[in-house]
Each structure stands twice: as structure tokens, then as C-alpha cells.
Amino acid sequence: MSSKIIVVGSSNMDMVVKSTHIPAPGETVLGGDFLMNPGGKGANQAVAAARLGGKVAFITKIGNYIFGHQLAQLFGEEEINMKGILADANSPSGIALITVDEVGENSIVVAPGANAHLNKQDVITKLKAYPAAKIILLQLEIPIETVEAILRYAQEKDIRIMVNPAPVNKRILNLFPFIDILTPNAKEAEMLSGIAISDIETAKLAASEICKKGVKEVIITLGKLGAIQVNKDGARHIEAPQVAAIDTTAAGDVFNGAIAVYLAEGKTLLEAISFACKAAAIAVTKLGAYSSIPYRKEVLLANT
Numbered sequence: 029m030s031s032k033i034i035v036v037g038s039s040n041m042d043m044v045v046k047s048t049h050i051p052a053p054g055e056t057v058l059g060g061d062f063l064m065n066p067g068g069k070g071a072n073q074a075v076a077a078a079r080l081g082g083k084v085a086f087i088t089k090i091g092n093y094i095f096g097h098q099l100a101q102l103f104g105e106e107e108i109n110m111k112g113i114l115a116d117a118n119s120p121s122g123i124a125l126i127t128v129d130e131v132g133e134n135s136i137v138v139a140p141g142a143n144a145h146l147n148k149q150d151v152i153t154k155l156k157a158y159p160a161a162k163i164i165l166l167q168l169e170i171p172i173e174t175v176e177a178i179l180r181y182a183q184e185k186d187i188r189i190m191v192n193p194a195p196v197n198k199r200i201l202n203l204f205p206f207i208d209i210l211t212p213n214a215k216e217a218e219m220l221s222g223i224a225i226s227d228i229e230t231a232k233l234a235a236s237e238i239c240k241k242g243v244k245e246v247i248i249t250l251g252k253l254g255a256i257q258v259n260k261d262g263a264r265h266i267e268a269p270q271v272a273a274i275d276t277t278a279a280g281d282v283f284n285g286a287i288a289v290y291l292a293e294g295k296t297l298l299e300a301i302s303f304a305c306k307a308a309a310i311a312v313t314k315l316g317a318y319s320s321i322p323y324r325k326e327v328l329l330a331n332t
């Protein structure tokens with residue numbers, strides 16, 4: 029199969045209710061609008077890469093009933109190659125129950141469901157079906173044993189591997205030498221480096237520390253400050269376009285998907301980061317996760 033970008037990760041059905049306030053323990057609130065969209069870092073990054081022009085396959089595990097079928101249908105509509113989608117006969121699909129209040133604060137409970145059963149045998153079998161893969165993109169919402177098996181497979185097959193270490197799992201520290209590109213946000217970079225980040229300079233220090241632990245390229249995303257890229261040869265700062273941000277949900281996922289797309293096209297990492305900053309800046313000007321993921325045309329036409 030000709031997919032060049034393989035995203036391996038979680039998929040959830042996000043169920044969002046708007047509410048005047050987040051309910052206190054024991055309280056029932058009569059909420060407002062209800063939305064149901066695909067979510068999970070894996071799904072968001074796969075959709076982002078597809079909308080931004082990548083030939084994407086998504087390896088994920090969904091439940092075998094109700095939300096699973098809806099998720100599969102939505103991924104198909106995004107022109108994501110569906111052959112990597114596994115169904116778990118014994119678990120429901122992952123779901124996230126999200127309450128958003130009037131000032132945009134949220135509370136979220138995730139039931140990982142089938143995501144917790146995305147095992148290494150399943151994934152490696154699926155990966156072998158994509159001989160044209162140029163880059164594999166991972167996050168940490170799937171079992172860490174599966175992450176480790178994918179890293180070893182990518183090294184053996186000489187496929188570039190990019191890890192977005194969210195949420196942080198300290199066991200990833202032992203796997204750093206397998207990782208080509210690591211993309212923590214500031215909080216994750218602090219946890220992985222032990223260095224507090226308060227500005228660009230401290231972010232560079234944290235990234236250098238992570239490089240010393242074995243990762244080849246570290247990109248730390250810094251919200252409206254953009255991103256920094258560090259490797260053994262030095263550090264650079266890439267500014268974010270200035271925009272009126274209204275909701276940063278999924279900005280990091282758009283950033284990661286965008287990097288994978290440009291790298292799969294043979295562009296440099298610097299070109300990829302600039303493209304990612306533009307794409308993520310568009311995402312933060314729109315509400316929601318799924319609905320804020322931009323298409324390639326929008327990014328290329330953007331006046332930023």
C-alpha cells in the first residue's frame with residue numbers, strides 16, 4: 029500500500045456538552061449544545077496529516093459496535109487509508125466525556141476502551157503492509173510495550189520515527205535512542221528533562237538535555253511563542269504567526285501532523301516546522317478539535 033505516513037495511536041469518540049459550569053460532585057446540570065466528534069491524539073494527528081495533504085494510514089483499535097463504526101466512517105471520509113484499523117470484539121471504543129463551560133474551561137474523563145488493547149503483534153503485522161512508509165508518527169495514549177515494538181521495527185526497517193510524548197510516560201526515557209524526532213510541549217519537556225521552562229532560552233536548555241539522552245532532534249512547542257528545534261549541532265527558534273487565538277485544543281496535534289506531511293514529501297525539518305507553525309496558528313483561531321484542523325490550501329493561502 030502506498031501510504032507514506034503511518035500514524036499509530038488512539039481513537040476516541042469525543043462527546044462534548046456545553047454547560048453554564050462544570051458540575052460539582054453530586055450535582056446534575058442541565059447543559060446546552062451536544063457535539064460528537066472523533067478525538068484522541070492518534071485520530072487528531074491522522075486527520076491533520078490527511079487534511080494537510082499527506083497519504084496517511086492510521087493504525088488504531090476501535091470497538092466492534094456503535095461508536096466504532098461511526099469512527100471508521102469518519103476516518104474514511106478524511107481519505108485516511110483504513111486497512112490499519114483494527115476492531116476489538118470484546119471492548120467498546122475509547123470515549124471522552126467532555127464538559128465545556130462558558131469561559132472555555134473543561135473537564136474530561138476518558139475511558140480508553142479498545143485503545144488499551146492495541147497490542148504489539150497487531151501493530152507490527154499492520155505495519156508490514158505499508159512498505160512505502162517514510163515516517164511513523166506515535167503518541168503515548170497506547171500501551172508503552174506497543175510503542176517500544178514500533179520503535180524497534182522502525183529502526184530495523186530504517187523508517188523515520190517521530191514521537192509526540194503525550195501524555196508523558198517516564199518509560200519513554202529508556203527508548204530515546206530509537207527516536208528520530210521528539211515533539212514535547214513545554215510541560216512534557218520539563219518532565220522529561222528536569223529543567224523548568226520559562227522562556228526560549230530555558231526551552232533550549234531543556235531540549236539539549238533531552239538530546240543528550242539520545243533523541244536525534246527535539247522540537248519543543250511553546251504555544252504562541254512558536255517552537256524550538258535542537259539537535260547536536262545547535263538550537264533555533266521558529267516564531268509562531270501572531271493570531272487572535274480563541275481555542276488551542278488540538279494545536280499540538282495539528283503541529284505534529286503537519287511536520288509528518290512535509291517530511292514525507294522530502295522537505296527539510298526547518299521547512300516542516302515553519303509549515304507546522306502556520307497550520308497550528310490557523311487551528312487556534314477556531315473552536316473545537318476536529319473542526320479546527322485546517323486543510324492544506326488554507327495553510328498555503330494564509331497571510332501569516
Ligand code: ATP
Nearest residue numbers: 213249250251252254268273276278279280305308
Ligand atoms: P494542545 O494540547 O492544546 O493541543 P500543546 O500544549 O500540545 O497544545 P502548544 O505548544 O500549546 O501545544 O501549541 C502547539 C503549537 O501550536 C505551537 O508550537 C504553535 O506553533 C501553535 N500555537 C499554539 N498557541 C498559539 C497561539 N496562541 N498563537 C499562534 N500559534 C499557536
